[in-house]
Amino acid sequence: MKDRICEFECNIDDMTAEELAFAAERLMEEGAKDVTLRSIQMKKGRPATLLTVMCSNDEAEKERFVHLIFKYTTTIGIRELISERYILDRREEILDTPYGKVRCKSVSGYGVKRCKLEYEDLARIAEERGINIAEARELVLGSQK
Amino acid sequence: MKDRICEFECNIDDMTAEELAFAAERLMEEGAKDVTLRSIQMKKGRPATLLTVMCSNDEAEKERFVHLIFKYTTTIGIRELISERYILDRREEILDTPYGKVRCKSVSGYGVKRCKLEYEDLARIAEERGINIAEARELVLGSQK
Amino acid sequence: MKDRICEFECNIDDMTAEELAFAAERLMEEGAKDVTLRSIQMKKGRPATLLTVMCSNDEAEKERFVHLIFKYTTTIGIRELISERYILDRREEILDTPYGKVRCKSVSGYGVKRCKLEYEDLARIAEERGINIAEARELVLGSQK
Amino acid sequence: MKDRICEFECNIDDMTAEELAFAAERLMEEGAKDVTLRSIQMKKGRPATLLTVMCSNDEAEKERFVHLIFKYTTTIGIRELISERYILDRREEILDTPYGKVRCKSVSGYGVKRCKLEYEDLARIAEERGINIAEARELVLGSQK
Amino acid sequence: MKDRICEFECNIDDMTAEELAFAAERLMEEGAKDVTLRSIQMKKGRPATLLTVMCSNDEAEKERFVHLIFKYTTTIGIRELISERYILDRREEILDTPYGKVRCKSVSGYGVKRCKLEYEDLARIAEERGINIAEARELVLGSQK
């Protein structure tokens, strides 16, 4: 399956890590499909950050995110890249386990078929039992056999 | 003021980002003074992560963290560095502002004296008003004049 | 306001940090709108650098930068990406302060309006007085009330 | 000389460094023009990896790599960027040296003309003699005068 | 179990990625316990690399590595840190599987007990069958039940 996605980018060297983290969180809450931060080096060797924000390729949505990025960051220029995106079909199932409900994202297409236990549910189980994520995953998978 | 601090380090190339994030959170909750992750490159050019955990230089506490790091990560070796630490005196004040209580960490020593508004309180104000952190800071400081 | 911008990219693993820094400086002096360096990992796990150079989307200008990048780096291939760019209106004002002239970049558009003191002027004041940038900014802003 | 190239990108936070290294190697062996890994920071501050895979802009080839990326990674979405690429003309020569045959990649175009000794051959000489790469390069160049 | 380990560090800004990769490989072959490369930023904002080499805390061995690091890199100064190291007991077992012998590193101590399949063996199986590492791991573990 293919769709189109819009990726906004800007280079920032005058916000602190705290301010960047806050901006990234707000943009996720506003519905961005993804927000990433990357360390880069700008002119005069300054250690800066590249912020990328992905949203759907819809004019109103893009307009909305341009406003939000200008609002939550100090940038004065935002680059826009449109790219095609190949995506797998996704379906969410819910597993009934001795450790509570565990969501399972099942994906398929392009010759692959696999499923992935939801991180938040594994984290809850791991916290409750004082174990790590890998051990929680094993517990859940073991209970399904 | 000086004290001593213990810094544990380990190189990890067989945990996922999700698992590392979970481990870092658990270690913070267990009382680590700081936990950091750094991108490094290990043998055979493998992109790995250096985990550092700081705790007080106390035998029981160190023993406890060695157990916790082995529990929450896949490492099979933990390095221990003891370092002296120069710290400023810290005092927490609470500012009464039109935007609610705002904590302010006041530090002094070694010729400096400054104070810093608590990030969590600024984040709360910024969220309530749909503004960014810098604007929230300005609001709070403006109200104190 | 929208315009188009050209972004050139190349991956480099056979230049030293000194040579990369020199190349980045020359490209800025030749009029690039921005030059960034990012740490990446290339084939066989080699720690390399991604150089990006932004210039206006004008044929002669692009041709000129392709020549310059081939001249100052060792790359044998340069990728070209054209992206739309959303930019704020910018106006430079000059503030008369007890600490000398301070340039102030005032930007507006897309629902925001803010201004930013020029880094070089703050750095000059901070150097003259042996203070940090944040303190210099406060001095300047305090003098304008 | 100009051609077009296809760049696939995906953000990954649930593979270990070992698994990523394996995937990158397989994709190179399948004929990718380049594969890079970059450290990024994803939502919730998770330290993740951006995988990029370059291949020729040919429909069958692109289709093949989409399948391979889905097969060797855990991603559920792959972005596709097409970019123009400026490339130098390349010609491989073989130098006869007292240290054995050494390949030399000679490139020209866009006003530059230079050649580069093949890394693998320098590495072989350096290993045989217990010297470093820079010394091996000097030996070879010295023998050609 | 505790031992002592020696960690050598140097900052390098005048070697290429290729030269650094070669140096790291040679140092591993000479018996270093670990060699890592980290991106850092040196004076004048130059993107450089921190090389660390670990070896046992033995005078002859340390002397040997100081010579090797000076030989294979361009550094003119090497810092030496001695740290305590907590290590788990390790034992290697060999599993007989339908996919051939698979080594399994079993570790215990400090309240944990776990084992890890050897990466090289999983990589061999994954390559032979055109599957990824996670799938190879599952195959091997499944065959042991």
Next chain:
Amino acid sequence: MKDRICEFECNIDDMTAEELAFAAERLMEEGAKDVTLRSIQMKKGRPATLLTVMCSNDEAEKERFVHLIFKYTTTIGIRELISERYILDRREEILDTPYGKVRCKSVSGYGVKRCKLEYEDLARIAEERGINIAEARELVLGSQK
């Protein structure tokens, strides 16, 4: 030759890239032996920076740098590591070349003997002639034969 060196470290998440660059420059001008910045990830997944400052292991000098680091950064705690350092003997020579004087740092010890042309002098020649650093180095070395 061996000496001892002091390395100060602090983690910073509330300064901008501009402010960090200014602090690093001031510390170099105050006589630090080296200042580096490294991207790290702090608690709550915040992208932060590790600042390291090296100075001689002399009480007055250390005291001076502790004051300077507290002055130019926002940190409230500075870790101090003392390490042994192996250094090569250094001697500066001046080469008379058709391109002007070029300094050459000659180092020896621990079985190595090599010399390195000063970057600033190569950069001046490269700038004057519109060539890159590698070409400037070749010109200078060629003129000495």
